[in-house]
Amino acid sequence: MTDCNHSHWHPSHDYRPLERQSERQAWKVVALTGATMILEIGAGHLFNSMALLADGWHMASHMVAIGLAALAYYLARRFAGDRRFAFGTWKIEVLAGFASALLLVVVAVLMLGESIWRFWSPAQIAYDEALWVAVIGLLVNLWSAWLLRGQHEHGHAHHAHAGHGEGHPHGHGKDLNRQAAFVHVLTDGLTSVAAIVALLGVKYYGWGWLDPLMGVLGALVIGIWAKGLLLETAKALLDREMDDPLVAKVRRALEQLPDTEVVDLHLWRVGKAQYSCILSVVTHGDRSADDYKAVLHGFAEIVHVTAEVNRCALATHFAGPGLGTLAR
Known part of the structure; x- marks a missing residue:
């Protein structure tokens, strides 16, 4: 989204x-x-x-x-x-x-x-x-x-x-x-x-x-x-930016939200001090993509964000304790 x-x-x-x-x-x-x-x-x-x-x-x-x-x-x-x-x-x-x-x-x-x-x-x-x-x-x-x-x-x-x-x-x-x-x-x-x-x-x-x-x-x-x-x-x-400290900061900010795991994250520069970001999270909660994007409003250098939220279905099969199948 x-x-x-x-x-x-x-x-x-x-x-x-x-x-x-x-x-x-x-x-x-x-x-x-x-x-x-x-x-x-x-x-x-x-x-x-x-x-x-x-x-x-x-x-x-x-x-x-x-x-x-x-x-x-x-x-x-x-x-x-x-x-x-x-x-x-x-x-x-x-x-x-x-x-x-x-x-x-x-x-x-x-x-x-x-x-x-x-x-x-x-x-x-x-x-x-x-x-x-x-x-x-x-x-x-x-x-x-x-x-x-x-x-x-x-x-x-x-x-x-x-x-x-x-x-x-x-x-x-x-x-x-x-x-x-x-x-x-x-x-x-x-x-x-x-x-x-x-x-x-x-x-x-x-x-x-x-x-x-x-x-x-x-x-x-x-x-x-x-x-x-x-x-x-x-x-x-070559967009080799994933070792930049900004990546770790973004991941920590997102995972500070309860019941949130970042499963995919990509940042790359689109200007001298501007970044674009694509992220995918897994959660049991009901937060929307907009909620996760709001977390990144504190990063002034990130000017474009695309977010995907994958929800775990609590009532379906379990691959292990606390883990359910992914639902889009």
């Missing part, structure tokens, strides 16, 4: 100014990253700096990834009212974050391979010119990070049951699409710093091995960040 009153249900996004601002900022970062990418790749070839070249190609992949993030914001907003999306278009953004994480893995592998090759085949570097370009790249990365900086997410859960519950405390309100773009910018900053350190080391101490070493270390750090982002976005895409 489902609730006839859907006034509490809202799509996963309502695309208020926060989301529109994120979209505009992402496009600005795409433009900044693209211009710096061209500068660094050209300078890396011209001045023979592996660290600078790696940073440039790294920024090229990030321009594509952040472009995906901006496009995802646009598409999610564009199709927000499309009824073909059962629970809204939030996962378009998560899918873009997953694609960005895959691009990070590709970048890490390419950087690692090229850096290792440079250990055996070093090139003469024009230090002074390359340093200037690396500093410019770092400044652009810092500016981009400022544009994509984390803002207070206006949790959408307050639409659901205003005045009930305290909300979900586990940080699921974060924007995975913005997080993916921000991680790309952070890795850009990391490779820019690595390039500067490598160029200074080679220039002043003659440490020719430092240039490719910075490429290797940068690739490893990028790989670690990519793994974390892949796991988080994949979890949302």
Whole structure:
């Protein structure tokens, strides 16, 4: 049985100014990253700096990834009212974050391979010119990070049951699409710093091995960040939410009612901080599905509930003490 009153249900996004601002900022970062990418790749070839070249190609992949993030914001907003999306278009953004994480893995592998090759085949570097370009790249990365900086997410859960519950405390309100773009910018900053350190080391101490070493270390750090982002976005895409503490809290709240056993429970996210819930209970009592759904009004993040009540027939066959056959 489902609730006839859907006034509490809202799509996963309502695309208020926060989301529109994120979209505009992402496009600005795409433009900044693209211009710096061209500068660094050209300078890396011209001045023979592996660290600078790696940073440039790294920024090229990030321009594509952040472009995906901006496009995802646009598409999610564009199709927000499309009824073909059962629970809204939030996962378009998560899918873009997953694609960005895959691009990070590709970048890490390419950087690692090229850096290792440079250990055996070093090139003469024009230090002074390359340093200037690396500093410019770092400044652009810092500016981009400022544009994509984390803002207070206006949790959408307050639409659901205003005045009930305290909300979900586990940080699921974060924007995975913005997080993916921000991680790309952070890795850009990391490779820019690595390039500067490598160029200074080679220039002043003659440490020719430092240039490719910075490429290797940068690739490893990028790989670690990519793994974390892949796991988080994949979890949302695959609806792997049943190990979330919210599930146990919902089960305890339902089973606090006398003569109630939860035999089936499914929760999955349909927005940054919104969940849908399907539940099935067994009871000898006369409580209705609406009664059980009322128990969940205290969970502000649960915005859609479908409940099924199975009643045990007291006067029919017994499979064991106190257990009867199920009646729908």
